[in-house]
Amino acid sequence: xxxxxxxxxxxxxxxxxxxxxxxxxxxxxxxxxxxxxxxxxxxxxxxxxxxxxxxxxxxxxxxxxxxxxxxxxxxxxxxxxxxxxxxxxxxxxxxxxxxxxxxxxxxxxxxxxxxxxxxxxxxxxxxxxxxxxxxxxxxxxxxxxxxxxxxxxxxxxxxxxxxxxxxxxxxxxxxxxxxxxxxxxxxxxxxxxxxxxxxxxxxxxxxxxxxxxxxxxxxxxxxxxxxxxxxxxxxxxxxxxxxxxxxxxxxxxxxxxxxxxxxxxxxxxxxxxxxxxxxxxxxxxxxxxxxxxxxxxxxxxxxxxxxxxxxxxxxxxxxx
Amino acid sequence: xxxxxxxxxxxxxxxxxxxxxxxxxxxxxxxxxxxxxxxxxxxxxxxxxxxxxxxxxxxxxxxxxxxxxxxxxxxxxxxxxxxxxxxxxxxxxxxxxxxxxxxxxxxxxxxxxxxxxxxxxxxxxxxxxxxxxxxxxxxxxxxxxxxxxxxxxxxxxxxxxxxxxxxxxxxxxxxxxxxxxxxxxxxxxxxxxxxxxxxxxxxxxxxxxxxxxxxxxxxxxxxxxxxxxxxxxxxxxxxxxxxxxxxxxxxxxxxxxxxxxxxxxxxxxxxxxxxxxxxxxxxxxxxxxxxxxxxxxxxxxxxxxxxxxxxxxxxxxxxxxxxxxxxxxxxxxxxxxxxxxx
Ligand SMILES: Cc1ncc(C[n+]2csc(CCOP(=O)(O)OP(=O)(O)O)c2C)c(N)n1
Ligand SMILES: [Mg+2]
Numbered sequence: 001x002x003x004x005x006x007x008x009x010x011x012x013x014x015x016x017x018x019x020x021x022x023x024x025x026x027x028x029x030x031x032x033x034x035x036x037x038x039x040x041x042x043x044x045x046x047x048x049x050x051x052x053x054x055x056x057x058x059x060x061x062x063x064x065x066x067x068x069x070x071x072x073x074x075x076x077x078x079x080x081x082x083x084x085x086x087x088x089x090x091x092x093x094x095x096x097x098x099x100x101x102x103x104x105x106x107x108x109x110x111x112x113x114x115x116x117x118x119x120x121x122x123x124x125x126x127x128x129x130x131x132x133x134x135x136x137x138x139x140x141x142x143x144x145x146x147x148x149x150x151x152x153x154x155x156x157x158x159x160x161x162x163x164x165x166x167x168x169x170x171x172x173x174x175x176x177x178x179x180x181x182x183x184x185x186x187x188x189x190x191x192x193x194x195x196x197x198x199x200x201x202x203x204x205x206x207x208x209x210x211x212x213x214x215x216x217x218x219x220x221x222x223x224x225x226x227x228x229x230x231x232x233x234x235x236x237x238x239x240x241x242x243x244x245x246x247x248x249x250x251x252x253x254x255x256x257x258x259x260x261x262x263x264x265x266x267x268x269x270x271x272x273x274x275x276x277x278x279x280x281x282x283x284x285x286x287x288x289x290x291x292x293x294x295x296x297x298x299x300x301x302x303x304x305x306x307x308x309x310x311x312x313x314x315x316x317x318x319x320x
Numbered sequence: 321x322x323x324x325x326x327x328x329x330x331x332x333x334x335x336x337x338x339x340x341x342x343x344x345x346x347x348x349x350x351x352x353x354x355x356x357x358x359x360x361x362x363x364x365x366x367x368x369x370x371x372x373x374x375x376x377x378x379x380x381x382x383x384x385x386x387x388x389x390x391x392x393x394x395x396x397x398x399x400x401x402x403x404x405x406x407x408x409x410x411x412x413x414x415x416x417x418x419x420x421x422x423x424x425x426x427x428x429x430x431x432x433x434x435x436x437x438x439x440x441x442x443x444x445x446x447x448x449x450x451x452x453x454x455x456x457x458x459x460x461x462x463x464x465x466x467x468x469x470x471x472x473x474x475x476x477x478x479x480x481x482x483x484x485x486x487x488x489x490x491x492x493x494x495x496x497x498x499x500x501x502x503x504x505x506x507x508x509x510x511x512x513x514x515x516x517x518x519x520x521x522x523x524x525x526x527x528x529x530x531x532x533x534x535x536x537x538x539x540x541x542x543x544x545x546x547x548x549x550x551x552x553x554x555x556x557x558x559x560x561x562x563x564x565x566x567x568x569x570x571x572x573x574x575x576x577x578x579x580x581x582x583x584x585x586x587x588x589x590x591x592x593x594x595x596x597x598x599x600x601x602x603x604x605x606x607x608x609x610x611x612x613x614x615x616x617x618x619x620x621x622x623x624x625x626x627x628x629x630x631x632x633x634x635x636x637x638x639x640x641x642x643x644x645x646x647x648x649x650x651x652x653x654x655x656x657x658x659x660x661x662x
Contacts, residue, residue, distance in 0.1 A: 036661045087617070095613075184374040308618075311619075
C-alpha cells in the first residue's frame with residue numbers, strides 16, 4: 001500500500017461490498033429478492049485488489065459470484081439492488097438477476113452462471129485489444145472449480161501462445177459447491193499445474209487485500225517486461241453456503257471455523273488491522289462504515305419501491 | 321410418493337438388479353443429493369457406484385459413452401439441462417450415432433438425466449429445456465415424465481434400454497406427489513391420456529401437464545371437458561395415441577415447454593395436420609415460451625412462460641366460447657411455493 005489515502009480508498013470498496021452483501025442477508029428472508037445469490041463474503045479482497053491495480057480502461061470478466069466485482073468497478077449500489085429486486089432500473093433491467101451483473105461502460109464486460117464460460121471470452125477481448133493496437137488490460141475472475149473445465153486449459157494455451165495481455169485470476173476457496181478440491185483434482189497443485197505454460201504465475205492469500213495488491217502489481221510489472229499472460233492464484237475462505245444467505249457449517253461437509261480462524265480469514269477485519277498500523281483511527285473507520293451503510297440502506301429501499309419492468313420489456317433487447 | 325423419491329427409487333431398483341448400473345455427475349452424492357433425487361444411493365451402493373466428479377461435462381459424457389460400450393450402464397446426472405450444451409459434441413457426434421456407424425456392432429446403454437430449472441431468477445442460463453433439440457437427433461431417446469409413477473417407471477425403462485436415453489425433469493415436478501406402484505412398467509416412447517374429455521385435446525409436455533390439469537379443472541366447471549395427453553416421450557414420439565384423441569375432439573392445443581419457433585410443438589402440429597386434416601375443426605394451436613431468452617424478474621418471467629390461463633383462453637377461442645371469469649382462481653401457485661435460492 002503506498003499511502004494512507006490509497007488504503008482508505010480501498011477500504012471503502014471492500015466495505016461497500018461487505019455491507020451490500022450483509023444487507024442481502026438481512027433482506028433475503030423477506031422473499032422479495034427472487035434471485036439465487038452467490039455471496040462473496042470472505043473473498044472481497046480479490047476483485048477489489050486486482051481492479052485497483054489495473055488501468056482505468058481495463059476490461060473485466062467474472063462469474064455468478066460477481067457482487068464485489070460489480071460494486072468495486074461501478075460503486076453503483078442503486079443499480080445493484082434494483083437488479084436483485086428485478087426492477088426496471090436494475091443493472092440488467094431486471095433481466096439479469098444476481099448471476100449476470102454487467103456494466104460494460106465501467107469495464108465489466110460479462111459474467112456468467114455457467115462455470116468457466118467467460119474465460120475464453122476474456123481471451124477474445126485480450127486478442128481484440130492486440131488486434132486494435134490498444135493497450136487495454138483484461139482480467140478474468142473464476143473459481144478453482146472452473147480450472148477443471150477443458151475450456152480453461154484451451155483458453156490459457158491460446159492466450160500464452162499469443163502472449164496476450166490478460167490476467168487469469170483464480171479465486172480459490174477449495175470448494176465447488178460442497179465438493180472439496182481433494183475430491184476433484186488429479187493434479188498436485190494449481191500453480192504447479194499452470195507452471196508448464198508460458199505465463200507468470202503468482203500465488204498469495206486472497207483474504208489479505210495488501211497481498212492481492214502486491215501480487216497484482218508484481219504481475220503487471222512482469223507482464224510489462226515480458227509480455228506473457230499472468231495467472232494469479234489467490235486463496236480465500238467462503239464463509240457462507242454456495243448459494244443463499246446462510247452459513248451451512250451444520251451440513252457437515254466442512255468444519256465451522258473458530259473465532260480466531262474467522263478473524264484470520266476475514267478480509268475486512270484483516271484490512272482494518274492494517275489500517276490501524278497506517279494510523280487510521282477506529283472512529284475514522286466507523287465514520288466510513290456508517291456513511292456506506294446509509295448508502296446501502298438507501299439503495300436497497302429505493303430498489304424495493306422501484307417499478308418492475310412493464311410487459312413490453314419482455315420483448316426488447318433480443319437483438320440490437 | 322414424490323417425484324424426486326420416485327426417481328431415486330427407480331435408480332435404486334435398477335442398481336439392485338444390475339451391478340453394472342452406476343450413477344455419477346457433479347455433486348451427485350453431496351448432502352443436497354440433486355434436490356433429493358439421488359437420496360440413499362451412495363449409502364446403499366457405495367462410492368464406486370454413486371459418485372461426484374470434477375467439473376468436466378464434456379469429458380463426463382465421453383466417459384459415460386466409453387463405459388457404456390465397455391459393458392456398464394451409466395446414469396449421468398446434470399443439475400441443469402443448460403449444462404448439456406457443454407456436452408453437445410459427445411451427444412451429437414458420438415452417442416447418437418455410434419451404433420449406426422458401427423453397423424450395429426456396438427450398444428450404447430446410457431442414461432443422461434437433466435433438470436429443467438424455473439423461477440426465482442433462474443434466468444437465461446438455468447432454465448432451458450432443450451428436449452426438442454435432442455429429439456432432432458436420430459439415435460437418441462428423449463423422455464419427460466410429469467408424474468411420479470412415470471418418473472419411476474421411465475427411469476427403470478431408460479436404464480434397461482440398450483440405447484442412449486435422455487430424461488428431462490422439471491424442477492417443480494419434484495414436489496408433486498402421487499401413487500407409485502413398483503410393478504408398473506412403462507415403455508419408452510408411449511404417450512399417456514391423463515384426463516379424458518370430449519371438447520379439446522391438450523398435448524402436454526412436462527410441466528405443461530400440470531398447467532393443463534389446472535385449465536381443465538377451471539373449464540370443467542362450465543361443462544367444457546379437456547382431454548390431456550401427456551406426451552411423455554418426444555423421441556420416439558407416440559403419434560397414434562395423440563391422433564386417436566384429436567380425431568375424437570377435432571381440436572388440439574400443443575402445450576410445449578420450450579420455445580415455439582422451430583420447436584417440438586411444430587413437429588406435433590404438422591403430424592396432426594397431416595393425419596387429421598379433414599377432422600380438425602380449427603387449426604392446431606401451439607403454446608410455448610415467448611421468443612426471448614428467459615428473463616430473471618418474476619413479472620417478465622410470468623409472461624415468458626405459458627400457463628393454465630393461456631390454455632384456457634386458447635381453448636375458449638378455438639371453441640367459440642366467451643371468456644371465463646378467472647377472478648378468484650389461483651394461478652402460478654407453484655411460483656409461490658418455490659423459494660429458491662436455487
Ligand atoms: C458448466 C457448469 N457446470 C456445473 C455448474 C453448477 N455449478 C455452479 S457453481 C459450481 C461450482 C463452481 O466452483 P468454483 O469454480 O470453484 O466457483 P465457486 O462457486 O467456488 O466460486 C457448479 C458445479 C455450472 N453452473 N456450470
Ligand atoms: Mg471454488
